[in-house]
Amino acid sequence: MTNIVVLVKQVPDTYSERKLSESDHTLDRESADAVIDEINERSVEEALKIKEAGEGEVTVLCVGPDRATDAIRKALSMGADKAIHVSDESLHGSDMLATAKVLAAAIGKVEGVDLVIAGNEASDGRGGAVPAMLAELLGLPQLTHVRQLTVEGGSVKADRETEEGITHLEANLPAIVSVTEKINEPRYPSFKGIMAAKKKPVETLTVADLGVDSGEVGLGNAWSTVLEASPKPPRTAGERVEDDGDGGTKVAEYLVAQKLI
Amino acid sequence: MIDFRLGDEYEALRKTVQDFAQNEVAPVIGGFYEREEFPYDLVAGMGRMGLFGLPFPEEFGGMGGDYFALCLALEELARVDSSVAITLEAGVSLGAMPIYRFGSDEQKRRWLPALCAGEALGAFGLTEPGGGSDAGATRTTARLDDGGGDWVINGSKSFITNSGTDITRLVTVTAVTGQKPDGRKEISAIIVPSGTPGFTVAPKYSKVGWNASDTHELSFDDCRVPAGNLLGERGRGYAQFLSILDEGRIAIAALSVGLAQGCVDECLRYVNEREAFGSKIGAYQAIQFKIADMETRAHTARLAYYQAAAKMLRGEPFKKEAAIAKLVSSNAAMDNARDATQVFGGYGFMNEFPVGRFYRDAKILEIGEGTSEVQRMLIARELGLPS
Ligand SMILES: Cc1cc2nc3c(=O)[nH]c(=O)nc-3n(C[C@H](O)[C@H](O)[C@H](O)COP(=O)(O)OP(=O)(O)OC[C@H]3O[C@@H](n4cnc5c(N)ncnc54)[C@H](O)[C@@H]3O)c2cc1C
Ligand SMILES: Cc1cc2nc3c(=O)[nH]c(=O)nc-3n(C[C@H](O)[C@H](O)[C@H](O)COP(=O)(O)OP(=O)(O)OC[C@H]3O[C@@H](n4cnc5c(N)ncnc54)[C@H](O)[C@@H]3O)c2cc1C
Numbered sequence: 001m002t003n004i005v006v007l008v009k010q011v012p013d014t015y016s017e018r019k020l021s022e023s024d025h026t027l028d029r030e031s032a033d034a035v036i037d038e039i040n041e042r043s044v045e046e047a048l049k050i051k052e053a054g055e056g057e058v059t060v061l062c063v064g065p066d067r068a069t070d071a072i073r074k075a076l077s078m079g080a081d082k083a084i085h086v087s088d089e090s091l092h093g094s095d096m097l098a099t100a101k102v103l104a105a106a107i108g109k110v111e112g113v114d115l116v117i118a119g120n121e122a123s124d125g126r127g128g129a130v131p132a133m134l135a136e137l138l139g140l141p142q143l144t145h146v147r148q149l150t151v152e153g154g155s156v157k158a159d160r161e162t163e164e165g166i167t168h169l170e171a172n173l174p175a176i177v178s179v180t181e182k183i184n185e186p187r188y189p190s191f192k193g194i195m196a197a198k199k200k201p202v203e204t205l206t207v208a209d210l211g212v213d214s215g216e217v218g219l220g221n222a223w224s225t226v227l228e229a230s231p232k233p234p235r236t237a238g239e240r241v242e243d244d245g246d247g248g249t250k251v252a253e254y255l256v257a258q259k260l261i
Numbered sequence: 262m263i264d265f266r267l268g269d270e271y272e273a274l275r276k277t278v279q280d281f282a283q284n285e286v287a288p289v290i291g292g293f294y295e296r297e298e299f300p301y302d303l304v305a306g307m308g309r310m311g312l313f314g315l316p317f318p319e320e321f322g323g324m325g326g327d328y329f330a331l332c333l334a335l336e337e338l339a340r341v342d343s344s345v346a347i348t349l350e351a352g353v354s355l356g357a358m359p360i361y362r363f364g365s366d367e368q369k370r371r372w373l374p375a376l377c378a379g380e381a382l383g384a385f386g387l388t389e390p391g392g393g394s395d396a397g398a399t400r401t402t403a404r405l406d407d408g409g410g411d412w413v414i415n416g417s418k419s420f421i422t423n424s425g426t427d428i429t430r431l432v433t434v435t436a437v438t439g440q441k442p443d444g445r446k447e448i449s450a451i452i453v454p455s456g457t458p459g460f461t462v463a464p465k466y467s468k469v470g471w472n473a474s475d476t477h478e479l480s481f482d483d484c485r486v487p488a489g490n491l492l493g494e495r496g497r498g499y500a501q502f503l504s505i506l507d508e509g510r511i512a513i514a515a516l517s518v519g520l521a522q523g524c525v526d527e528c529l530r531y532v533n534e535r536e537a538f539g540s541k542i543g544a545y546q547a548i549q550f551k552i553a554d555m556e557t558r559a560h561t562a563r564l565a566y567y568q569a570a571a572k573m574l575r576g577e578p579f580k581k582e583a584a585i586a587k588l589v590s591s592n593a594a595m596d597n598a599r600d601a602t603q604v605f606g607g608y609g610f611m612n613e614f615p616v617g618r619f620y621r622d623a624k625i626l627e628i629g630e631g632t633s634e635v636q637r638m639l640i641a642r643e644l645g646l647p648s
Contacts, residue, residue: 073273074273077273187309187310188277188280188281188306188309188310189273189277189310190309190310190311190324191270191274191311191315191324191325191326191330192311192319192324192325192326193311194270194273194274194277195270195324195325195326198269198270
C-alpha cells in the first residue's frame with residue numbers, strides 16, 4: 001500500500017492572457033481562466049498508475065484560493081481518493097518559502113505518507129524550487145526532473161533528465177519526487193469519475209488549522225517583492241532579406257555578423 | 262420551472278470532451294479524413310474516457326450517466342469533427358442501445374461490457390438497397406431451421422455505420438420472420454456476430470463526407486445464427502427500431518448542433534485575422550450578420566434538443582420534440598456549413614480547412630436516421646393529420 005500525496009496547483013490557463021494586478025503585482029486571478037496546471041495532471045496520473053499497479057491511496061493537496069476547488073475536483077475525477085485544500089486570505093501573495101512551509105505542514109496532516117509527487121515547475125510562478133524546499137523542511141530525499149518512476153517495496157527508482165543527461169536515482173521512501181512533461185500522458189476523466197468526485201472528501205484547512213503563524217505568510221512577509229512589471233514588448237518585424245539570387249549568401253553573412261555561425 | 266443551466270457534472274463532462282476534441286482529435290483528424298481511414302486510436306481514447314458507456318448502468322460496464330450526457334459529448338466532438346462523433350453515436354445508440362433495451366440478461370452480459378468500453382463496436386442494419394425511409398418494406402428474411410435451432414438469414418443492408426471495422430463485433434439486423442395474422446410482415450431483430458459464415462461485408466463506400474467513419478453494404482447468404490440471437494420479442498422488430506430511432510434523433514440533433522457551432526467557432530477565429538479592402542473582414546456588417554445568424558441557428562437548435570432530451574429523461578412522450586430537434590438542427594448544420602464556407606472564401610473550399618470538412622459532413626444530417634421529409638411526416642402525424 002503506497003500512500004501518496006500529490007501537490008496540485010491551480011494556475012491561469014496558458015492559453016489566456018495572463019497579467020499581474022495593478023495594485024500589488026500579484027497574479028490577477030480574475031483575468032484568466034483558472035485550470036489545474038498541466039504538469040500536475042501528470043503528477044496525478046503518475047500517482048494513479050502507482051496505485052493501480054498495486055495498492056495505494058492518493059491524496060491531493062492544494063494551496064490556493066476558494067476557486068481552486070475546480071482544480072481539486074479535476075484531480076479527484078481523474079481518480080484521486082481525497083483532498084486537502086488550504087485556503088486562507090492571509091496566504092495572498094505568499095512567496096515560495098511560505099508556500100513550502102504551508103505545504104509541509106499540510107503534508108504532516110496525512111498519516112504515513114510514502115511518496116509526495118509534485119510538478120517540476122509551475123507554469124505561472126516558474127520557481128521550480130518548491131519541491132526542493134519541501135524536501136529540506138521535511139527532511140526527505142528529493143528526486144527532481146523525473147521522467148520515469150518506479151516504486152518497489154520501500155524504495156523509489158527514478159530517471160532524472162536534465163540538459164546534461166540522464167541520471168539514475170534511487171531513494172528510500174518516504175521521498176519527494178517532482179516530474180517533467182515526459183513522465184506520462186494524463187488520462188481524461190470519465191463521467192463515472194466526474195460523478196464519483198462529487199462524493200469524495202475534501203478537507204478545507206486554514207493556516208491556523210495547520211499551526212502555521214499567519215505572520216510567516218502572505219505578501220507582507222514575502223522575502224522578495226515585485227516592484228514593477230511591464231508587459232513584454234510586441235515582437236518587432238525583424239530584418240527582411242530580399243532574394244535576388246544571392247539570398248542564401250546574404251542570410252549566411254547576417255548570421256556570421258551576429259556571431260551565430 | 263425553467264432552468265437551462267447544466268448541472269456541475271454535465272458541465273465537467275462537456276469540458277472534458279471539449280479538451281479531448283481540441284487536443285487529440287483536431288490535430289490529426291484531417292489526415293484520417295483525407296486518407297479515408299478509421300481513427301482506431303482516437304476511438305480507443307474515447308473508449309478509455311468512457312464515452313461509449315455514457316448512458317448505460319455500471320453493472321454492464323457503463324458510466325451510469327444518461328442519454329443527455331451522450332448528447333453533450335456528441336455535440337462537443339462534432340464541434341471539431343463529425344466522423345468521430347457519428348462513430349460514437351452509432352456505436353452507442355444503434356450498436357449497444359438495442360441490446361440494452363431489448364436484450365436478455367445473458368445477451369447484455371455477453372455484449373455490453375466490450376461495447377461500453379469502446380473496445381468493440383456494434384452496428385444496426387435497417388436500411389436496405391431498396392429503401393430506408395419505408396422501413397416496413399424490409400426484404401431481408403430470416404427463417405427458423407434445423408428444428409428451430411438456427412435462424413437462416415438472406416438479404417442485404419445498405420449504408421451500415423461501424424459495420425466493418427477491425428473491432429466490429431456484431432450487427433443487429435431487421436428481417437422478415439413471417440406474416441402477421443392481419444397479413445402484414447412480421448419483422449424481428451437478430452444479432453449477427455461479425456465473421457459469421459454467409460455474412461459478407463462489402464468494401465467501404467466512397468462517401469461525400471464522414472470520411473473517417475466506417476460505412477458498408479452487408480449481404481447475408483444463408484447466414485446461420487443460433488435461435489437465441491433473436492433480440493427482444495419475435496415480431497416486435499419494427500416497434501423496437503422505431504423507438505431506437507426516436508432517441509437517435511435527439512443524438513443526431515446534438516451532433517448537428519455541434520457542427521453548427523463548430524462553424525461559428527471557425528468563423529470567429531478567421532474573420533479577426535483575414536483582411537480585405539483594408540479591414541478585417543469581421544468588421545463588415547455583411548459578415549457579422551452571417552455569423553449572428555449562424556449563432557442564432559446553433560442556439561435555437563440546441564434549445565430544441567435539450568428540451569427533447571429533458572422530456573425523454575422524464576419519461577414523457579417525446580416523438581414530436583425529437584423530430585423537431587432533428588429537423589431544425591440538421592437545417593442549422595447545413596445552413597451554417599454553407600455560410601461558414603462563404604466566410605472563408607476560397608480557403609473554405611479546401612479540404613485542409615475544417616469548414617471544408619464541415620461542408621461535406623453537413624448534408625448527411627438531413628438524410629440519416631430519418632430524412633427531413635420523414636421528420637415532417639412524424640411532426641404532422643403527431644399533430645393528428647392523416648397518415
Ligand atoms: C503573479 C505572481 C506573483 C508573485 N509574487 C511574488 C512575490 O511578490 N514575492 C515572492 O517571493 N514570490 C512571489 N510569487 C511566487 C509565488 O509565491 C510562487 O508562485 C508559489 O509560491 C509557488 O512557487 P512556484 O509556482 O514557482 O512553484 P514551483 O516550485 O515551480 O512548483 C513546483 C510544484 O510544486 C507544487 N506547488 C507549488 N505551489 C503549490 C501550491 N500552491 N499548492 C500545491 N502545490 C504547489 C506543484 O506540484 C508544482 O508543480 C509570485 C508568483 C506569481 C505567479
Ligand atoms: C453515411 C450513412 C450512414 C448510414 N448509417 C446507417 C446505419 O448505420 N444503419 C441503417 O440502417 N441505415 C443507415 N443509413 C441509411 C439512412 O438511414 C437512409 O439513407 C435514410 O433513412 C434514407 O433512406 P434511403 O436512402 O433509402 O432514401 P429513400 O427512403 O429512398 O428516400 C429518397 C427520398 O425520398 C423521400 N421520401 C421517401 N418517402 C417519402 C414520403 N412518403 N414523402 C415524401 N418524401 C419521401 C426521402 O425523404 C428522400 O428525400 C446511413 C446512410 C448514410 C448515407
